Amino acid sequence: MSSLDSAKYPVEFEVNGEKQTIRVRAADILLYTLRDNLGLTGSKSGCDNGDCGACTILVEGFPIKSCLMLTVEVDGKQMTTIEGLRNSPVQNAFVKNQAFQCGYCTPGFIVNCEGLRNKLPHADKETIRVWLESNICRCTSYEEIRNAVKDVFSLEK
Structure with missing residues (x-):
């Protein structure tokens, strides 16, 4: 494993009205960050390729399939989950x-x-x-x- 694989970057965002700052790898998928790092388990992994919609969240008010988005892409954004x-x-x-x-x-x-x-x-x-x-x-x-x-x-x- 190279040092780039384990490097973590700060990401700041708002989810369900709460500001969050977490450190993630560049390759971390938003769905799993929400579930594993923030305990927001309402969004589900159904297919991991964007077909089923079980992982849908709102990013800046627009529905996004969180299994297709990297966590670093929501830096500075507002999100709403089912919670x-x-x-x-x-x-x-x-x-x-x-x-x-x-x-x-x-x-x-x-x-x-x-x-x-x-x-x-x-x-x-x-x-x-x-x-x-x-x-x-x-x-x-x-x-x-x-x-x-x-x-x-x-x-x-």
């Missing part, structure tokens, strides 16, 4: 519509929908459909998820 969205309208709609089965994908869906709500608060059905294509539910709770999102955007079911 920072307790009792959000999206989370409450998911509970009301029972939009989950095993729950593994649920944090990613909620965070992604929260990003949509923040960026496009008047999204139509087609925009919502396209936006949600970046997340996968292996238990096939899609109808309940669509109903929850329609509730959030006050669309007819």
Whole structure:
């Protein structure tokens, strides 16, 4: 192992309203920094290649798959994880519509929908459909998820 492999760099960011400064290797993946260094385990590792969306977080308000981002890339940025969205309208709609089965994908869906709500608060059905294509539910709770999102955007079911 070369000295570059073990070198650590300071990274400062805000997550769920709290400022953090940690030291990470240049190759550290954000998902694992959140889980292993900060104890924010709501974001899950489902595929580690950006296909499933279970690791979705908000970076500067935009949904990002944290398995595809290096921790050093969030230096100076603001992030929100599922832990920072307790009792959000999206989370409450998911509970009301029972939009989950095993729950593994649920944090990613909620965070992604929260990003949509923040960026496009008047999204139509087609925009919502396209936006949600970046997340996968292996238990096939899609109808309940669509109903929850329609509730959030006050669309007819």
